[in-house]
Amino acid sequence: MRSRKGSTLLALLALLALAMVAVGCGGDEGDTGDGGDTGDGGGKVIIGAVLGMTGDAAPGDVPASEAMEYAVDEINKAGGIDGKQVELIIKDMKSDPALASTVTQELLDAGAQVIVGPAFPGMGAGAVSTAAKENVTVLSACSTQPEYTVVGGTKAYLVAFGDNVQAAAAAEYALEQGYKTAYTLTSPDLSYTERLPEFFTAAFENGGGKTIGNDTFTIGQQDFAAQVTKIASLDPAPDVVYTGMFPPDTAVFVRQLRAAGVESALYGADGCDQQPLIDQAGKDADGIVFSTHGYPTPGSRFEEFVAGLEEFQGKPPEAPALATTGGDVIDVIKAAVEKAGSTDPAAIGDAVAQLQDVEVVNGTITYAGTNGVPQKTVAIVEIEDGQFVFKDQFIPSFIPEP
Amino acid sequence: MTDFLQQVLNGISLGSTYALLALGLAIVFSIIGLVNFAHGELITACGYVMFAGYSVGLPWFVYAGIGIVGTVITALLMERLAFRPVRNASPLTMMLTSLGVSIMIAAAFETFVSPRVKAVPAPDWISSAVHIGGLRIQAEHILTIGVTAVAVLLLLLLLKKTTIGVAMRAAAEDFNAVRLMGIKANAVIVTAFAISGFLAGLAAVLILARRSAVNPHMGIFLGINAFVANVIGGLGNLWGALAGGFVLGFVEVALRAWLPVNLSGFTTGFVFLFVAIALVIRPGGLFSPKVAERV
Numbered sequence: 001m002r003s004r005k006g007s008t009l010l011a012l013l014a015l016l017a018l019a020m021v022a023v024g025c026g027g028d029e030g031d032t033g034d035g036g037d038t039g040d041g042g043g044k045v046i047i048g049a050v051l052g053m054t055g056d057a058a059p060g061d062v063p064a065s066e067a068m069e070y071a072v073d074e075i076n077k078a079g080g081i082d083g084k085q086v087e088l089i090i091k092d093m094k095s096d097p098a099l100a101s102t103v104t105q106e107l108l109d110a111g112a113q114v115i116v117g118p119a120f121p122g123m124g125a126g127a128v129s130t131a132a133k134e135n136v137t138v139l140s141a142c143s144t145q146p147e148y149t150v151v152g153g154t155k156a157y158l159v160a161f162g163d164n165v166q167a168a169a170a171a172e173y174a175l176e177q178g179y180k181t182a183y184t185l186t187s188p189d190l191s192y193t194e195r196l197p198e199f200f201t202a203a204f205e206n207g208g209g210k211t212i213g214n215d216t217f218t219i220g221q222q223d224f225a226a227q228v229t230k231i232a233s234l235d236p237a238p239d240v241v242y243t244g245m246f247p248p249d250t251a252v253f254v255r256q257l258r259a260a261g262v263e264s265a266l267y268g269a270d271g272c273d274q275q276p277l278i279d280q281a282g283k284d285a286d287g288i289v290f291s292t293h294g295y296p297t298p299g300s301r302f303e304e305f306v307a308g309l310e311e312f313q314g315k316p317p318e319a320p321a322l323a324t325t326g327g328d329v330i331d332v333i334k335a336a337v338e339k340a341g342s343t344d345p346a347a348i349g350d351a352v353a354q355l356q357d358v359e360v361v362n363g364t365i366t367y368a369g370t371n372g373v374p375q376k377t378v379a380i381v382e383i384e385d386g387q388f389v390f391k392d393q394f395i396p397s398f399i400p401e402p
Numbered sequence: 403m404t405d406f407l408q409q410v411l412n413g414i415s416l417g418s419t420y421a422l423l424a425l426g427l428a429i430v431f432s433i434i435g436l437v438n439f440a441h442g443e444l445i446t447a448c449g450y451v452m453f454a455g456y457s458v459g460l461p462w463f464v465y466a467g468i469g470i471v472g473t474v475i476t477a478l479l480m481e482r483l484a485f486r487p488v489r490n491a492s493p494l495t496m497m498l499t500s501l502g503v504s505i506m507i508a509a510a511f512e513t514f515v516s517p518r519v520k521a522v523p524a525p526d527w528i529s530s531a532v533h534i535g536g537l538r539i540q541a542e543h544i545l546t547i548g549v550t551a552v553a554v555l556l557l558l559l560l561l562k563k564t565t566i567g568v569a570m571r572a573a574a575e576d577f578n579a580v581r582l583m584g585i586k587a588n589a590v591i592v593t594a595f596a597i598s599g600f601l602a603g604l605a606a607v608l609i610l611a612r613r614s615a616v617n618p619h620m621g622i623f624l625g626i627n628a629f630v631a632n633v634i635g636g637l638g639n640l641w642g643a644l645a646g647g648f649v650l651g652f653v654e655v656a657l658r659a660w661l662p663v664n665l666s667g668f669t670t671g672f673v674f675l676f677v678a679i680a681l682v683i684r685p686g687g688l689f690s691p692k693v694a695e696r697v
Binding site: 054056058059062063186187188214215216218220222223225226227229230232233247248251252255256258259260261274275276277279280281282283284318319 | 405408409412415416419509512513516517518519520521522523526529530531538540609612613614615617619620623624655658659663666667668669670
């Protein structure tokens with residue numbers, strides 16, 4: 001037998017090593033260039049994208065980045081923005097918040113006049129504060145978390161709707177179905193999973209519903225039997241269970257929920273808008289309702305964009321709705337540069353703040369009069385017979401404060 | 403009362419998967435003193451092999467079988483390519499090597515397959531359930547607990563009745579003596595990795611039957627859980643690891659079930675707090691035999 005002292009020492013060393021991994025082993029990011037000026041970019045529009053192409057943000061940022069490349073390619077083929085070609089520089093910040101500033105600085109040095117930030121506010125904060133020093137504006141393609149607009153100390157912009165908006169839309173739709181009672185599941189792991197149920201409850205109770213209970217989960221939890229047992233013992237059962245949980249967890253949860261005989265409706269958010277949910281949960285996926293960015297209704301710009309993207313990259317996008325937010329952000333930047341009539345970063349930033357009714361892939365978007373969370377429609381989709389079925393699209397009448 | 407029994411059953415079921423994982427980690431540690439942090443990545447590897455099988459249209463039990471074989475091969479490759487070259491280095495070097503292997507495997511799946519979740523559907527019968535006096539017993543529970551019991555019995559037989567098994571037990575005590583008896587070191591170590599891979603493969607199939615999806619980083623926390631179960635049970639102690647897995651599963655389910663809602667979100671934190679307290683009370687692990695230490 002190995003000595004106990006040795007084992008304890010080894011255990012301590014192992015814990016230390018784990019801590020190192022947990023903190024993230026962010027390495028150097030190569031050359032930072034020679035510190036060129038931001039400015040007119042030599043007659044080009046230069047968009048810098050500081051994205052988590054690997055790590056936690058990758059499931060959102062990779063699809064969005066592919067769509068951005070496609071959208072930029074389309075604009076350039078059509079002659080650019082105001083006759084200027086668009087250059088998109090994508091750099092990986094490895095989902096490491098500490099790396100976001102460094103990578104943003106590299107993009108600024110390369111002449112970026114506007115920055116697209118990573119999927120999560122915590123990762124975007126460094127990008128926003130660094131870009132602010134050179135008056136460059138940051139927009140996030142696929143984040144829905146309202147605190148993105150304030151987290152860097154300077155105003156930044158969401159391009160997707162805020163979580164307060166999508167949860168309110170889900171609540172309004174649930175009330176329309178005649179649901180009176182709700183049960184929510186939150187997770188403190190992300191502000192997304194923590195706050196969506198809060199917003200839902202605010203809107204649901206404002207409309208006359210009542211949230212009768214709340215429980216928590218951990219993202220990536222192996223087994224939801226403990227939570228499901230608690231829900232199954234509720235009498236009467238809630239009309240609807242609302243959560244910001246996303247696949248693969250949602251599928252595990254719904255299967256165990258149905259196996260326990262709970263028939264309450266399950267409502268979720270845009271994280272559910274992906275094919276693996278249906279493949280994973282099979283027949284138990286039927287009846288799940290979620291809010292999302294848009295839907296490929298025949299003849300819509302969404303349908304056309306996703307078809308074009310598939311042709312561009314030679315394979316169907318893995319998360320079409322998430323990808324369209326990459327198209328939306330490029331549309332917003334295009335509109336802002338056109339409105340500003342220049343590629344001066346400060347002018348582009350001012351123009352974004354005043355945009356109104358800009359046509360994007362997912363309908364229209366307005367920033368004028370907002371705090372950076374745009375006015376945008378929310379689509380409601382239900383899974384029926386293993387298919388995503390479009391139900392409704394609207395701006396909710398009551399939106400809780402973020 | 404029924405709720406209590408239901409949660410106990412949930413705990414046994416979750417504990418079973420942790421126990422399988424912990425055993426796989428322990429068997430390698432007991433032989434060569436390596437804490438293999440890439441153990442969780444064996445689960446990920448199994449998941450992607452199963453995903454490949456599903457993609458070409460194979461039925462579930464076929465791709466589950468291929469997944470287990472693939473996991474054993476992955477474990478053997480890890481041994482041959484990563485750990486054999488550093489076998490005589492310090493435990494720290496071996497541990498850092500395993501961390502490197504873990505990061506490389508996760509990054510490879512992220513880069514070459516996809517950072518997004520891939521579905522690996524499980525058959526519908528997995529979530530079917532029978533009700534006995536208010537208690538809900540799911541096929542998934544029976545499968546998990548049954549497979550774990552059989553695997554542990556087989557392991558016991560192997561260790562007690564076969565030459566290589568006896569050699570492995572002896573190697574855990576004194577590797578040099580085993581070599582002097584004419585047993586090849588490589589044979590013992592390769593067998594340990596093969597068993598470790600097989601147990602991880604079984605655990606992976608059970609985990610995927612429940613989760614029905616794979617993503618590049620799914621192994622990391624499973625690997626950490628396997629390690630924590632070993633720490634609870636006492637590093638290098640096979641039956642301690644097994645018990646540690648069950649304790650971990652129970653504690654996790656109990657905290658989720660009975661902590662007040664405003665605290666239950668921090669279940670993972672409380673699990674680690676429990677481990678820390680346990681280690682203060684029994685530094686060698688909860689199930690370590692009381693042995694006098696030579697100084």
